[in-house]
Amino acid sequence: MLDRPISPSRRAYIGVMGLLCALSVLLVCALALFLIGYVLAAGLPNLSWELLTTKPSYLSDTIGILPDILNTIYIILAALLIVLPLGAGAAVYLTEYAANKRLVSVIEYAAETLSGIPSIIYGLVGMLVFTGVLGTSLLAGALTLVIMNLPTIMRTTQESLRTVPQSYREGAFGLGAGKWRVIRTVVLPGCADGIITGCILSVGRILGESAALLFTAGFAHALNGFFTGLASPGATLTVALYVYAKEQGEFGVAFAIAAMLMLLTLAVNLTAALVGRCFKKRRAL
Secondary structure, eight states: OTTOOOOHHHHHHHHHHHHHHHHHHHHHHHHHHHHHHHHHHHHGGGOOHHHHHOOOBTTTTBOOOHHHHHHHHHHHHHHHHHHHHHHHHHHHIIIIIOOOHHHHHHHHHHHHHHHTSOHHHHHHHHHHHHHHHHOSSHHHHHHHHHHHHHHHHHHHHHHHHHHSOHHHHHHHHHTTOOHHHHIIIIIHHHTHHHHHHHHHHHHHHHHTOOHHHHHHTOSOOOOOOHHHHHTSOOOOHHHHHHIIIIISOOHHHHHHHHHHHHHHHHHHHHHHHHHHHHHHHHHHO
């Protein structure tokens, strides 16, 4: 039965489907390469040291994006400091402690629903909740991003926790270790790659977010320190790109920022891949 030759019509069908799949792969790769190449070709010539290290001045009619770079760093740090303990803690509870499977299913469904909500809705909620209490500030934007990235951290941590063999837990329990000690010394080190990968992917999403921050973080280009900046309105790189392109018509600066974001996104994805590969090699040893 297995040695029966394939009919010509079946062979033609297989060939056509293989060709269509190959064309789909080529189309996707061509679109991605075209987008990356076009943005870099239009943006890199407009990048300069002065643009990267100065702030905007309406008196001298100069443009600098240093405040926007710092605001992006501030909001990434603030969001990660809040979302990482919350997401990892929720994943540990759902995987290691929760006994009610129905409750776990409800929470996981809620997290998946949160991950599918458009970012503009998060921005509206952040404007009504966080901005109403904290005012328009980077901290309000960071809290909005915490809600957006919480499902990503939680789900990646859950999947990593499930990859730790049950025999590791049983061996630690057999040696007399308590529940939290087993989690802290055996389970979490064994799934650190998933937590770090989820964290890096969240950084990539924060870098590319603009809709939610338009309503919460504001448009200011002031140069502030970390704590002062969190309490003040400020534009991140993506918001600054929108402002320069849409409001001021500075398309050269907008493409320069887009090139920076493209390079940062590629670096984030490459880092996530390298970290995952590094931890897999360490596990194999």
